[in-house]
Amino acid sequence: MIDTDWARDLAQWIRFEQTPGVGNDTGRRLLSAFGLPQHVFDADFEALAAVVPERVARALLAPLPSDTRALIDKTLDWASLPGNRVLTLADDDYPRQLLNISDPPLLLYIKGRIELLRATSIAVVGSRNATAQGVLNAEKFSESLSRECLTIVSGQALGIDTAAHLGGLRGVGSTIAVIGTGADTVYPARNRALAHQIADQGCIVSEYALGEGPIASHFPRRNRLISGLSRGVLVIEAAAQSGSLITARMAAEQGRDVFAIPGSIHSPLSKGCHLLIRQGAKLVDSAQHILEEIGELPSRLPAVKAPAVSGSAPECMVLSALGYDPVDMDTLATRCEIGIAELSARLLTHELDGLVETLPGGMIRRIATS
Incomplete structure (x- = not known):
């Protein structure tokens, strides 16, 4: 049976947030002046107009729109399911660290293990078009940190974010996905299986109402929550103009x-x-x-042993000549003193073994595996 007091209070919060002109800043100003949302709705026009523009005051006093009523009903049904929560600024479970950022959301939609919001977290972000080396770095770093009880926070995008979540899920720290859609929407669709796994073993967080799709402006805004939930932000592979740099800037501003x-x-x-x-x-x-910088106990996990390099001695010589900086085929063939056809065959073997990758433009790069 649904708790009627809980349902009534949450309905008021949703109506409050959905009122035209009531964003996070205006909402906090109203809450500071009147208290909880029901007190805002009980206020008269003159009192409201003394705090917010007249158009917002009129919107707050207007009858409840039918689409907002439908959203309230949908959200109450969703929040009554196991593992789903909607946290308000007045909720004791609202993450304390987000209250210290400049623009905390009025509502947070949570799916999964809410206790992870109280854990010490590290955000791991980077390019959607990551290289194989970047993906491997994200997985390994995230797994190592998660095994030391640090929760990995990222944005459930393709590339580095996906690798970070997968690494986090392999440790006790698990992972938090801060998404730019409603909590009932999976984006990108290719990460559907990952999203279900995070909802089951980790935690999904959104500030957007149920049913909200992937609007472009949502994703830069959600970055402040990725950094805000975290003790620090690790950037792995980012172009000079990158959303990951926005997250890093917000992290610095948030201390x-x-x-x-x-x-x-x-x-x-x-x-x-x-x-x-x-x-x-x-x-x-x-x-x-990272563990040393944030003051956590040093890792006591056994060191990861580098996999043996497969292939014959000449093939190993190819890897040695390749190094870790990108190189073109002609230069590598000259270093190895072999023909292009033979070099291509050996590189194919190494690529299938996960030891090298082909970059855009035909450049070849060795992958560090430990």
Whole structure:
């Protein structure tokens, strides 16, 4: 049976948030002046107009629109299901760390393990078009941090975000996905299975009403929640103009640590990380560096043993000649003193083994696996 007091209070909060002109800032101003939403709706026009513009005061006193009534009913049904919660600014479970940012949402829609919102968290973000090396770094770093009880926060996008969530799910810290749609919507569709896994083993967080689709302006805004929930932000592969840099900037403004993994000077996806490092972000090349900076206990996990390089001695020589910076086929063939056809065959073997990757433009790069 639905608690009638809970349903009535939540309905008032949803109506309040959905009122035209009531955003986070205006909403907090009204709450500061009148208290809970029901007190706002009980106020007269003169009292409201003394706090907000007249058009907003009129909207607050207008009859409840039918579409808002439908949204309230839908949300109450959703929130009554196991694992689903809607947190208000007045809720004791509302994440304390978000109350300290400049623009906390009036409502948070939660799906999954709400207790993760109280955990010490690290955000891991980066390019949607990540390289194989970037994906591997995101998975390994996130898994290592999660095994030390740090919860991994990311945005459920393709590329680095997906790898971060997968790594986080492998440790006790698990993962939080802050999404730019309603909590009942999966975006991108390719991450449907991942979203279900996070809802079951981790936590999904959204500030957007149920049914909200992937509007472009939602994603930069949700970045403030990714950083706000976290003790620090780790950036893995970001172009010079990147949404990940927005998250890093917001983290710095919120007083969070910013970490960045350096990369090849030839890679466009290293430009953003190198820019952050020049601006004061902490350069890290292992999860241990992050643990030391935030004061957590050093990792006691056994060191990961690098996989043996497959292939014959000549093939190993190809990897040695390749190094870790991108190189074109002609240059590599000259280094190895073999023909292009033979080199292509050996590189194909290494690519199938996950030891090298082909970059845009035909450049070849070795993948560090440990």
